[in-house]
Amino acid sequence: MKIQVHVSDVKVGMFIHDICANWMDYPFWSGPSAINSSDDLKKLKNCGIKYVWIDPSKGLGAESCNEVLTQEDENRKISSVLHDAMVVTHQSGRCVNLNEELDSARKILANARKQVVTMFHEARMGKALQVDGAMTVVDEVNRSITRNSNALLSLVRLKNKNDYTYMHSVAVCALMIALGKQLGIEGEQLQLLGMAGLFHDIGKAMIPAAVLNKPGKLTDEEFAIIKKHPTLGWKILKKLPDFHDVILDVALHHHERIDGAGYPGRRQGEALTLAARMAAVCDVYDAITSARCYKNAWEPAEAIRKMASWQCGNFDLQVFHAFVKTVGIYPVGTLVKLKSGRMAVVIEQTEKSLITPIVKAFFSVTSKMFITPEILNLDKLRDSIESIEAPDKWGFNLQTVIETLN
Ligand SMILES: [Fe+2]
Ligand SMILES: [Fe+2]
Incomplete structure (x- = not known):
């Protein structure tokens, strides 16, 4: 299990799994790596990053750290920020499809x-x-x-x-x-x-x-x-x-x-x-x-x-x-797996909620086959999003799905 710690608590011997920051602002970050020396530690502490994810299975744990966050804590934090974004009714201003x-x-x-x-x-x-x-x-x-x-x-x-x-x-x-x-x-x-x-x-x-x-x-x-x-x-x-x-x-x-x-x-x-x-x-x-x-x-x-x-x-x-x-929380073009076992791509946001967009279901996970595409308004159905999926992993070209499978 990865743990988020403050940079001031990082020690030589820890393994940094990821930085809690945008890689565009820290282009030296090239991926998971161990803090092997006091030089590595100094560089990390001086670069301006505040929090990192450490992997205790590959290095020291977080026992001596003051601020510790698990993935679950982080998910709760993200949900609360996104929930606050949904307070006002979404105005899409859509005139044509x-x-x-x-x-x-x-x-x-x-x-x-x-x-x-x-x-x-x-x-x-x-x-x-x-x-x-x-x-x-x-x-x-x-x-x-x-x-x-x-x-x-x-x-x-x-x-x-x-x-x-x-x-x-x-x-x-x-x-x-x-x-x-x-x-x-x-x-x-x-x-x-x-x-x-x-x-x-x-x-x-x-x-x-x-x-x-x-x-x-x-x-x-x-x-x-x-x-x-x-x-x-x-x-x-x-x-x-x-x-x-x-x-x-x-x-x-x-x-x-x-x-x-x-x-x-x-x-x-x-x-x-x-x-x-x-x-x-x-x-x-x-x-x-x-x-x-x-x-x-x-x-x-x-x-x-x-x-x-x-x-x-x-x-x-x-x-x-x-x-x-x-x-949107699930922007247009997002590939999602539905609880009904279908794969779908988000094609519109709905007025009511950012977590129930309109999607186009096109693939059955159970039969591993393409199905007749169906437009589903998740705001009005019992089906809902189970997870976000990577199109590369599934080999789908989502733009083609959006444009051609009517
Ligand atoms: Fe730019
Ligand atoms: Fe720029």
Whole structure:
């Protein structure tokens, strides 16, 4: 059984199974490893991580630790954070069904990708960015999110590893708009949030590709180079005439954390604007649910649980709750096993509860065979979700399931 302990209680001889933090902020972490020397211990204690999971079956136990949490305690903590996110009725604002919107969303994404590639190219060449195209992208994204947010949000996750930086910008744009709507923001303010999402990583245009796309863990020096991208981005955007403060602020502060552990300014709490807090959540969610050259993607539902477990100190709690309402506890595209023994994919959220989405059942676990697809509203049935499953383990292509098995 793995046990969560505070970093100050870690000793030489313990085996670290995992860190309780987002790996994007700690790129030196390459997986389970033993603390074999006082040097290893010093590095861990100085890196800013607060809690880790230790594996007592592979090293020292937690007998001498002051703060100890079991997996059960952790699950209770996650359930309580997610439960609080469900207090207000979910507003999906859905006008058309998912399949109807997927075609438009695909075209919008193709155009958005082209615009972002041009933007990054202009930034790299030192040219002034043309922002008209970006505004059109934000408008189109906004309209698609209004029609059915699930279409664009499920497609934008399917980026390939080489495309990551460009499509990530589009994804953060879409998430900022969806989250902004959830928070009741509209009009020009919503447009600005979308623009801020689209431009948030423009500073990465100035980071050498060998560092940005390096497969494998980064050295301290390489991570220091990556950490320059918020400031570099801010400098690029600052040159544009009348470019709005919200966009500049998000470019500069999207890696700041509520407890001051982020970069580049180690700003904390009230010093962070709502837009920067929103961008922090959208940025991390998209990063950890996307396959990277050095890391496999987490399933969206797993990512939401992980973010709930780290939210304290990392994210603004109110913003995180609104985000959970936006994407769901079982986001669209999540593969689930139902108590009835069927495998299903989440295709819509329901208005009433985030734990009873609409799913498409398509496979029987008992007979190990595909079944005639059936749309099930779990809010109205006795069946319910038993577990989240990994599509890779089952060999399913869920996008095909969503789109073709009608
Ligand atoms: Fe960034
Ligand atoms: Fe980012």
